[in-house]
Amino acid sequence: MIHVLGNSANMDEAIKFCKKFNLILIEDCCESLGSHFKKKHIGNFGLAGSFSFYFAHHICTIEGGAICTNDKNLANDLKSFRAHGWIRNRSDRANFAKKYKLLDEKFLFVTTGYNVRPTEINAAMGLSQLKRLDYYLNRRDAVVKKISRILLKFPHLEIIGLKKLNNDKKQKKNREHSWMNLPLLYKVKSRPKFLKILKIFKKNNIETRSIIAGNIVHHPALKKMKFRIGNKLSVSNEIFKYGFMIGCHPNISLKAINSLKKAVSECKNI
Ligand SMILES: Cc1ncc(COP(=O)(O)O)c(C=O)c1O
Structure with a gap:
């Protein structure tokens, strides 16, 4: 798993x-x-x-x-x-x-x-x-925190997992989330608007990616495999249709943060 x-x-x-x-x-x-x-x-x-x-x-x-x-x-x-x-x-x-x-x-x-x-x-x-892993992870927390503040201006984009953001820097065993990328979910659930958001991010030089495979069963590789679908996979489909990831590198530049601010303010007008 x-x-x-x-x-x-x-x-x-x-x-x-x-x-x-x-x-x-x-x-x-x-x-x-x-x-x-x-x-x-x-x-x-x-x-x-x-x-x-x-x-x-x-x-x-x-x-x-x-x-x-x-x-x-x-x-x-x-x-x-x-x-x-x-x-x-x-x-x-x-x-x-x-x-x-x-x-x-x-x-x-x-x-x-x-x-x-x-x-x-x-x-x-x-x-x-x-040796520096904890330092990197704390930096990633700080970047996620910073981005979450920027996104307050466009609350339709939700950071998945934000409630697990680690606030206890001393007790590393309390860490239940070590941010690798920043997954975002567009809560309005409109595909045309979602695609506009991706375009705005691209225009501002912010790379976006699907949240891993989105829903793996839609991929051609699965056609070659035998599998059974246990339920409607509604959560996976929601992530597939309305989710994307951006980076949260520990040494993210000020320029990148400013591009994100600009993209978010443009998203407000879609
Ligand atoms: C969940 C998961 N498993 C396995 C891998 C494969 O790791 P590697 O590229 O080191 O083989 C990745 C790569 O991103 C991954 O995200």
């Missing part, structure tokens, strides 16, 4: 659901580094949690990410998966070497695998940013 755009999901519900249907819980935390649920960092609730350090995320190692798990076997298998399926980085490699004496342990393959090994350069970038 995914913690979307910094917003930690309700893990009590998720755990209950997984127990009920006998499911393994894996958390995708790629958009929510630094976010907690009831004071516990996300990614620690199930078998494993994944994190992305691709740019536009909270820290950036150019490409790459991390997976956390307390399961030693999974950790070992992941180390094989990321490197061709061989045993070199496994803590239990001696067992395999002993069992397959005929094979060269440097080239002993126990599974299919990929080549997604992180480099020293990626790690150095990530580790140095990790």
